Amino acid sequence: MSAPLIRAALGRALRVALVLWFVVPLVPILLWAFANRWPFPDLLPQQWGLDGVRSGLAAGAPRAFVVSATLGLAVAAIATPAGALAARALDSGRVPLPRLTEAVLFAPLILPAFAVALGLDVLVLRARAPSPVAVVAVLVVAAIPYTTYLMRVAFGAYDSGYEDEARTLGASRATVLIRVQIPLLAPALSGAAFLAFLVGWSDYVVTLLIGGGRVVSVPILVGSFAAGTGNSAVVAALSLAAVVPPLILLIVVARAGRRTGTRT
Amino acid sequence: MSRPPGTPMKSWRSAIWVLPAIVPVVIVLGAGLGSALVQSLGLMPLVGSPVLTLDAYRAQAGDIATSAALSVAIAAAATTIGVIVGVGLALTAVAGRRAALWAGTVTVPVPHLIGAATMGLLLADSGLLARLFGLSEGGWPALVGGRWWIAVVLEFAWKESAFIGLVVVAVLTTRVAAYDETAAMLGASRLARLRLVTFPLIRPAVVASATISFAYTLGSYEVARLLGRAYPEPLPVMAIRLFNSIDLATRPQAAAAAVVTAGLALLAVAGALTVLRRSAVWR
Numbered sequence: 001m002s003a004p005l006i007r008a009a010l011g012r013a014l015r016v017a018l019v020l021w022f023v024v025p026l027v028p029i030l031l032w033a034f035a036n037r038w039p040f041p042d043l044l045p046q047q048w049g050l051d052g053v054r055s056g057l058a059a060g061a062p063r064a065f066v067v068s069a070t071l072g073l074a075v076a077a078i079a080t081p082a083g084a085l086a087a088r089a090l091d092s093g094r095v096p097l098p099r100l101t102e103a104v105l106f107a108p109l110i111l112p113a114f115a116v117a118l119g120l121d122v123l124v125l126r127a128r129a130p131s132p133v134a135v136v137a138v139l140v141v142a143a144i145p146y147t148t149y150l151m152r153v154a155f156g157a158y159d160s161g162y163e164d165e166a167r168t169l170g171a172s173r174a175t176v177l178i179r180v181q182i183p184l185l186a187p188a189l190s191g192a193a194f195l196a197f198l199v200g201w202s203d204y205v206v207t208l209l210i211g212g213g214r215v216v217s218v219p220i221l222v223g224s225f226a227a228g229t230g231n232s233a234v235v236a237a238l239s240l241a242a243v244v245p246p247l248i249l250l251i252v253v254a255r256a257g258r259r260t261g262t263r264t
Numbered sequence: 265m266s267r268p269p270g271t272p273m274k275s276w277r278s279a280i281w282v283l284p285a286i287v288p289v290v291i292v293l294g295a296g297l298g299s300a301l302v303q304s305l306g307l308m309p310l311v312g313s314p315v316l317t318l319d320a321y322r323a324q325a326g327d328i329a330t331s332a333a334l335s336v337a338i339a340a341a342a343t344t345i346g347v348i349v350g351v352g353l354a355l356t357a358v359a360g361r362r363a364a365l366w367a368g369t370v371t372v373p374v375p376h377l378i379g380a381a382t383m384g385l386l387l388a389d390s391g392l393l394a395r396l397f398g399l400s401e402g403g404w405p406a407l408v409g410g411r412w413w414i415a416v417v418l419e420f421a422w423k424e425s426a427f428i429g430l431v432v433v434a435v436l437t438t439r440v441a442a443y444d445e446t447a448a449m450l451g452a453s454r455l456a457r458l459r460l461v462t463f464p465l466i467r468p469a470v471v472a473s474a475t476i477s478f479a480y481t482l483g484s485y486e487v488a489r490l491l492g493r494a495y496p497e498p499l500p501v502m503a504i505r506l507f508n509s510i511d512l513a514t515r516p517q518a519a520a521a522a523v524v525t526a527g528l529a530l531l532a533v534a535g536a537l538t539v540l541r542r543s544a545v546w547r
Contacts, residue, residue, distance in 0.1 A: 015356050018364035021349060022371055025422055028385035028392045029378070040390045041398070086285035094278035101282055104289055109476050110529050111293060112483020114500050115522035118507055119300030120292070122308065122515075141292040144285050202375030205485045209504070219377050226381045226490055236385070239378040246373035 029243075032236030052233030059221060061238060068201050068217040068242070075139045075200035076193040082140070083147025083192055084185070090148075091155040109145045113138065117209040124210060132215050138206045143196035150195065154188030187256060194253045198246055218242045297526055303519035310512045320516035321524075327502065328524055335498040336528065338413055338488070339481035342420035347474050349421065350428030351466070357429070358436045365433065368426035376423060380490040383419045384408055408491050415491040420484070424477040431473040432466050440465045468540055475536035479529040499525040 032038070033052055035045035086105060089095050117138055124134040162184065166176050182189070204219040211220070222238045225231040302308045306317040321328065357365040371379070386392050387407040394404040408415040440462055447457045485500040492501065499521050506518035 011356075014352065015361050015364055018349070018353055018356060019367045021422070022364070022367035022426065025379070025382055025386055025419075026370070026374070029382045031392070032385055041395060043395050082284040082288070085281045089278050089281035092278055094275050095282055096274045096276060096279055101286065104286055105282075107293060108289060110479045110533050111297065112479070112500065112522070112525050112529060114483055114485050114504065115300055115526045116293060116296030118296075118503060118518060118522045119298065119303065120296040121507075122303065122310075123295055123299050137288060138292055138296070141289050144289055148285060198373055202373070202377075204375065204377045205500075205504075209507070219375055222381065223377055223486065226377070226384075232385060235381050239381055242378060243374050247370065250369070250373055 029236040029239045032232045033240045035233055035236075038232075050237075052235075052237035055231075055234040056221075056238045056241070059225070059234070060216065061218070061221065061241070064216050064218045064221045065241070067215060068219070071136065071139065071203070071207075071215075071217060072197040072199075072201035074136045075143050076196040078136070078140045079143035079147045079196040079199075080189060080193045083144055083149075083196075084151045084189065086144075086148050087151035087155050090152060105148050106145045108141050113142055113203075114205045114209065116141075117206045121210055121212075131211055134210050135203075135207055135215055136200070138210065139200050139203055140196075142203075142206070143199040146195040146199070147192040150188055150192040151185075154185055158184060190253050190256055194246075194249060197249070201246060202242070297523075300519045300522045300526075304516050304523050306516055310515055320520040324517055324520070327496075328499075328521060330496045331499045331502045331521065332524060332528060334413075334496050335482050335500075335525070338417055338420070338498060339478045341417045342424060342481050343474050343478045345417070345421035346424030346428050346477055347470060349425035350473070351432060351470065353425065353429035354432035354436055354466070355462075357433050358441070365429070368429050371423055371426045372430070374423070376419070376484060377486045377490070379419050379423055380487040383415050383422070384491055387415045387418070409493045411493075413488075413492055416488050419487050419491060420477075420481045424481070427477060428470065428473045432469050435466055435469040436462070471536050471539055475532060478532050482529055482532070483525050499528075 031045060034048050034050065036049035036051045037047040038045040086101075090098060090102065095101055120134065120138065124131060162180050163176050166180050171179065202219060203217070204223055207215050207217050207220055208223070211217075218238060219242070222235055222242065225235045225238065299308065304320050306319060307314045353364050353368055374382075384391070388394070389404040389406070389408070391408075397404075405414075407418075443461050443465065444457055447461045452460065483500055485504055488498045488501050489504075492498070497505065503518045503521035503525065506514040506521065509518075
């Protein structure tokens, strides 16, 4: 074989290996979610079925999904506007101590959430603060670096000429915000909101430590089943149900971003 | 966004718009880590009177050192694999083959807890791979709960490689393509372009995303809890075990392990910033 052919074959093998690296680990939950019986040496389940789904429903999955969705929405609703405002202020270049401000805003990416939650737990107990509020507060802080970063990038590419034009044509500040700014920034805002939602939707350790067993989200439910043995089908069914909604959301957000991106 | 030329006026009025983000960050991080530090020093006991002491650190100095070394080793191994696979992913994606990039994107909304659960079902001695290769329970290596923490490292590397890959792709598509074409027109070979154009330009993005991944892995609990072994334990597992202990006297020790984890994460950032300062294209 000639050198270019060998290189092409190598390249293809590498790409296949990369796809397998990402996809293969997800195969077990796809199979286990619908396996009623799957004894060890068998490559495929002996009996397919929905026992795992049923056990999940019986263990309170619907309520856990409501809790997780609420956490995700609350985090997105607070962290997205907060991050957008901070990004706009930083982009204007008029914030005093910009380096320090950025370092503080990105610190939650580095400092371990479990350590923060572990320290906060005692304070929440002593202050008799409601634990769901404390969980949301910690998760909002965990999401702020993502929303700030995405909006920072968006403002970097944003042309404020449209705003000036609208103002010149007599639009009020509110009209400019609703008719110009938000539509132009919609792809970035939805991306930021998606990541913030994901922080709330998928958190485990903060809910575990501060929620103290009272906030039962989907990951808490998965964690309690995964700690035991013989629960593979339930764990897989709950996991699949936890991954599919954000995956659909991700595709919607990505498409919306591309559509608006080409138009502007 | 376009700005008037010259240095913009700094004003405390513009700082108002940063407050909705910065106030919660300062309060939550300050209160959480401050309280962990104060507890670890014996100043906030659940029972008894406060006494300033390093007992929580001293009583378990050996265990903390072992756990810290283990945590750093797991994070370093996972981040190394994550960088290699992630950069490879970015390079194939920029070459126009995006299937791997899509596959990587699918892992983004998968929480680490669920990643750990599915890795367990894949790699355990009764897992899917053991079934596939037809190995009996004795013949399969101890990937889950074994000596080398392989399943734990692989789970982190799996998610991190997608994260690092996506970050590097963003840089490659915006900045590198033009330089790469220029270098190619000027006759640079594929290897020379990689070494002299692509790698220097993606270096800041790789260092930054690798540092975030490293710090995340260092402070992550659930993956090692599910896929690791009972002893030795990584710092977060140790901290949360002590935190949940019935014996309230172990609370300061839990806080001490948490403080050490935060300190190691900060050290990693300091190291990364030093590396970034030295690279010429930074800024």
